[in-house]
Amino acid sequence: MHKVMKYLRINLVQFVFFVVNGKFRFANYYQDHMVLQRAPQKAIVWGYGDDQNVSITLKMNKKVYDTKSYLSSIESIWSVTLDAENEEGPFQLIATQKFSNGSQISISLTDVLFGDVWLCSGQSNMEMAVQRILNGSIEIENAGKYPKVRLFTASRNQSTKPEEELLGIALNWSVASPESVGSAYTSAVCWLYGRMIHAELDDRRPIGLIHTSWGGTAIEFWSPPQALIECGVSM
Secondary structure, three states: OOOEOOOOOOOOOOOOOOOOOOOOEEOOOOOOOOEEEOOOOOOEEEEEOOOOOOEEEEEEOOEEEEEEOEEEOOEEEEEEEOOOOOOOOOEEEEEEEEOOOOOEEEEEEEEEEEEEEEEEEEOHHHHOEHHHOOOHHHHHHHHHHOOOEEEEEEOOOOOOOOEOOOOOEEEEEEEOOHHHHOOOOOEHHHHHHHHHHHHHOOOOOOEEEEEEEOOOOOHHHHOOHHHHHHOOOOO
16 A cells, blocks of 8 residues: 555545655554554555655564665655564554754554454445444444454545555544444445454454545546556546
């Protein structure tokens, strides 16, 4: 999910906006309560720095990762590839930016789990909220029984070029609860799938559900320009 590529022609309300201003931070979809992919995959954590070639240290689960920020386009970016993580957590991630004059600044994420992350995308069938389905009120009432299922929904924002991070977020990373599952931005199909596989797996591993759908959109609108060129598709 390092590159979020959406090419949508429809203008809808944009819920949350993010402007890169050189502030040291995590990319906007790295948040408290999120789920990162567990072993054998290696999760990537990245963000923005105050300047290029600045030393960055990331600490998690008694491990220390060192990297430096680099200039991408007009933005200073840092990135760390974590070791494959078998433990589920919860963990705290602490990123520290160190300057040549000896000063430093730290930022952190808390309650981060490692499990299986699923991307739920599509059109109106995927978009339909839990609150609109048969027995939706029961699903919402019982949602608090599944605290290791975490939810996230991207806003419906259009772009004519590949983006480094999301242009907007409708539902921040949230622990499953009546409030989060009852949100208008929580997909019924996505929630039911995630809840069921979490309940059926022997280890009850954490499940991260990323919902990004837009009713009536064709697959071409979700494709990067180079892929369309290679397929001979003109928009």
